[in-house]
Amino acid sequence: xxxxxxxxxxxxxxxxxxxxxxxxxxxxxxxxxxxxxxxxxxxxxxxxxxxxxxxxxxxxxxxxxxxxxxxxxxxxxxxxxxxxxxxxxxxxxxxxxxxxxxxxxxxxxxxxxxxxxxxxxxxxxxxxxxxxxxxxxxxxxxxxxxxxxxxxxxxxxxxxxxxxxxxxxxxxxxxxxx
Amino acid sequence: xxxxxxxxxxxxxxxxxxxxxxxxxxxxxxxxxxxxxxxxxxxxxxxxxxxxxxxxxxxxxxxxxxxxxxxxxxxxxxxxxxxxxxxxxxxxxxxxxxxxxxxxxxxxxxxxxxxxxxxxxxxxxxxxxxxxxxxxxxxxxxxxxxxxxxxxxxxxxxxxxxxxxxxxxxxxxxxxxxxxxxxxxxxxxxxxxxxxxxxxxxxxxxxxxxxxxxxxxxxxxxxxxxxxxxxxxxxxxxxxxxxxxxxxxxxxxxxxxxxxxxxxxxxxxxxxxxxxxxxxxxxxxxxxxxxxxxxxxxxxxxxxxxxxxxxxxxxxxxxxxxxxxxxxxxxxxxxxxxxxxxxxxxxxxxxxxxxxxxxxxxxxxxxxxxxxxxxxxxxxxxxxxxxxxxxxxxxxxxxxxxxxxxxxxxxxxxxxxxxxxxxxxxxxxxxxxxxxxxxxxxxxxxxxxxxxxxxxxxxxxxxxxxxxxxxxxxxxxxxxxxxxxxxxxxxxx
Numbered sequence: 001x002x003x004x005x006x007x008x009x010x011x012x013x014x015x016x017x018x019x020x021x022x023x024x025x026x027x028x029x030x031x032x033x034x035x036x037x038x039x040x041x042x043x044x045x046x047x048x049x050x051x052x053x054x055x056x057x058x059x060x061x062x063x064x065x066x067x068x069x070x071x072x073x074x075x076x077x078x079x080x081x082x083x084x085x086x087x088x089x090x091x092x093x094x095x096x097x098x099x100x101x102x103x104x105x106x107x108x109x110x111x112x113x114x115x116x117x118x119x120x121x122x123x124x125x126x127x128x129x130x131x132x133x134x135x136x137x138x139x140x141x142x143x144x145x146x147x148x149x150x151x152x153x154x155x156x157x158x159x160x161x162x163x164x165x166x167x168x169x170x171x172x173x174x175x176x177x178x
Numbered sequence: 179x180x181x182x183x184x185x186x187x188x189x190x191x192x193x194x195x196x197x198x199x200x201x202x203x204x205x206x207x208x209x210x211x212x213x214x215x216x217x218x219x220x221x222x223x224x225x226x227x228x229x230x231x232x233x234x235x236x237x238x239x240x241x242x243x244x245x246x247x248x249x250x251x252x253x254x255x256x257x258x259x260x261x262x263x264x265x266x267x268x269x270x271x272x273x274x275x276x277x278x279x280x281x282x283x284x285x286x287x288x289x290x291x292x293x294x295x296x297x298x299x300x301x302x303x304x305x306x307x308x309x310x311x312x313x314x315x316x317x318x319x320x321x322x323x324x325x326x327x328x329x330x331x332x333x334x335x336x337x338x339x340x341x342x343x344x345x346x347x348x349x350x351x352x353x354x355x356x357x358x359x360x361x362x363x364x365x366x367x368x369x370x371x372x373x374x375x376x377x378x379x380x381x382x383x384x385x386x387x388x389x390x391x392x393x394x395x396x397x398x399x400x401x402x403x404x405x406x407x408x409x410x411x412x413x414x415x416x417x418x419x420x421x422x423x424x425x426x427x428x429x430x431x432x433x434x435x436x437x438x439x440x441x442x443x444x445x446x447x448x449x450x451x452x453x454x455x456x457x458x459x460x461x462x463x464x465x466x467x468x469x470x471x472x473x474x475x476x477x478x479x480x481x482x483x484x485x486x487x488x489x490x491x492x493x494x495x496x497x498x499x500x501x502x503x504x505x506x507x508x509x510x511x512x513x514x515x516x517x518x519x520x521x522x523x524x525x526x527x528x529x530x531x532x533x534x535x536x537x538x539x540x541x542x543x544x545x546x547x548x549x550x551x552x553x554x555x556x557x558x559x560x561x562x563x564x565x566x567x568x569x570x571x572x573x574x575x576x577x578x579x580x581x582x583x584x585x586x587x588x589x590x591x592x593x594x595x596x597x598x599x600x601x602x603x604x605x606x607x608x609x610x611x612x613x614x615x616x617x618x619x620x621x622x623x624x625x626x627x628x629x630x631x632x633x634x635x636x637x638x639x640x641x642x643x644x645x646x647x648x649x650x651x652x653x654x655x656x657x658x659x660x661x662x663x664x665x666x667x668x669x670x671x
Contacts, residue, residue: 034392035391043392049393098345105408113360113401120393135390
């Protein structure tokens with residue numbers, strides 16, 4: 001039994017998965033993670049996953065983008081080489097709005113997505129760490145660390161009770177390296 | 179919870195029997211996982227020939243300079259800018275569907291957003307080529323950006339709307355691409371986990387290692403929401419700035435403050451028409467009738483009707499203001515549009531853009547697939563003429579009558595335009611072949627709330643107001659993907 005690393009409860013329905021989480025938690029069985037083919041609303045609260053701080057990151061990138069955009073315009077148009085173009089002022093603030101705005105949006109989008117990719121270790125060519133290949137298709141998976149939770153039979157019966165179609169005992173953490 | 183019961187008064191967004199999560203994946207990935215059918219090959223060969231024409235025409239332009247076009251010293255902007263604005267406008271519907279409809283929580287966007295966003299990206303690629311081609315010396319295209327240079331540094335003129343446009347279009351393209359690709363990640367992962375061999379390795383690289391864990395999905399949803407939030411003002415700003423290219427000049431017919439909202443409405447109008455043109459064919463050829471339903475078609479037709487009416491009001495306002503301004507040049511510019519040598523372009527525009535979308539007031543027309551398809555093309559023709567009318571008829575009669583001229587396109591003008599349509603369809607067909615044309619994960623979200631199957635179950639369980647059931651049954655009659663059996667199933671109990 002010690003060779004088993006993870007126990008996977010495979011559900012065909014998201015509501016049964018939620019039920020499974022409730023049942024496991026009521027029995028003090030810790031859940032490693034869940035893998036689903038679509039976002040399940042409310043699952044974070046159940047698993048105690050804290051709200052994402054990405055909006056804060058996005059806001060900071062927005063401030064950075066706006067500042068950089070304005071600095072670019074100020075430096076080029078007003079400081080470095082002010083030019084008399086049709087008698088227009090060297091600091092034409094209304095004319096600065098479009099480019100400052102576009103820079104804000106661009107840096108917000110790129111910065112936020114880069115943060116998302118960095119925090120979730122997403123990048124081109126990364127080996128996918130998948131525990132069950134059907135988790136991106138039609139199965140909703142609850143993964144339980146087999147070493148932390150000793151009573152495997154109880155876990156299986158709880159999962160089955162909640163409606164799991166299949167319970168797997170994986171000796172490897174990820175199946176996708178094969 | 180993923181399965182709150184949605185009111186049966188809302189029309190179903192997914193139809194069909196025995197729809198399971200597995201079936202959604204199978205249906206949508208069918209064109210990606212199998213060899214393309216004959217219809218795809220015919221379309222692809224035709225489109226690729228068009229793209230070839232584009233390469234030849236653009237290559238010829240680069241080789242000889244823009245003297246290859248029919249421009250003259252009076253009409254210095256013609257088909258190139260017309261086509262540019264047309265393509266950028268078409269792109270706008272994709273962002274509108276993916277961003278604005280997400281903010282308004284319109285679930286019907288889930289099955290059309292992916293292809294509409296792809297359309298945005300390809301349309302902006304087509305548009306950008308005109309900008310580069312019109313520069314005359316495309317190898318110096320980077321001069322539009324404020325890069326340090328050897329002229330001491332002589333910076334770009336940030337008072338110019340053309341520079342704003344370069345920033346707006348490149349930001350728009352980048353953000354749209356990022357938004358589209360982020361949304362694609364879970365679906366590419368679905369392809370990856372079902373594939374084998376080389377295909378699996380390629381999709382593995384493209385999937386960025388997506389695994390669908392709780393935290394990934396949570397961040398994914400936040401990222402989508404914020405990208406939607408910032409794309410919404412972005413898309414409005416892009417066509418506003420495109421309209422500034424004209425509105426900030428002092429040419430009668432261009433120098434109007436109505437241009438920004440008028441251009442934005444026109445952009446959404448033409449974009450939805452293009453989405454309609456593409457999706458009506460796509461749903462038929464790829465058998466997506468259960469996912470892109472009559473409800474989607476009707477909703478898009480309603481948007482076309484609303485934005486078409488806004489455009490119509492803008493045309494009339496322009497005429498009124500031209501008269502009310504008391505400026506004789508302004509008045510002449512509009513009199514010349516209506517009854518000058520380009521009267522046929524003006525009236526084509528008026529017929530296609532103002533009158534034809536009004537037909538969508540009739541439910542029969544709104545829910546007829548062939549008529550919708552034809553009208554969507556009519557609208558796109560009309561919107562091309564709108565840009566042609568604004569650009570060429572405002573220029574061709576200058577302040578000095580001795581320099582009045584007409585514009586005649588050369589084969590290169592025509593070649594670039596027809597070719598760009600070919601390029602667009604080539605890219606779109608390649609997209610349908612290699613990437614899921616519908617957002618698989620997002621459609622799965624609808625399965626337990628907004629599918630016909632779920633609603634039928636609700637009705638069969640009883641507890642529904644008979645009047646509402648009657649209403650629901652009547653609303654299903656327009657669906658081409660709902661059989662009489664499906665409707666009959668609602669009558670039990």
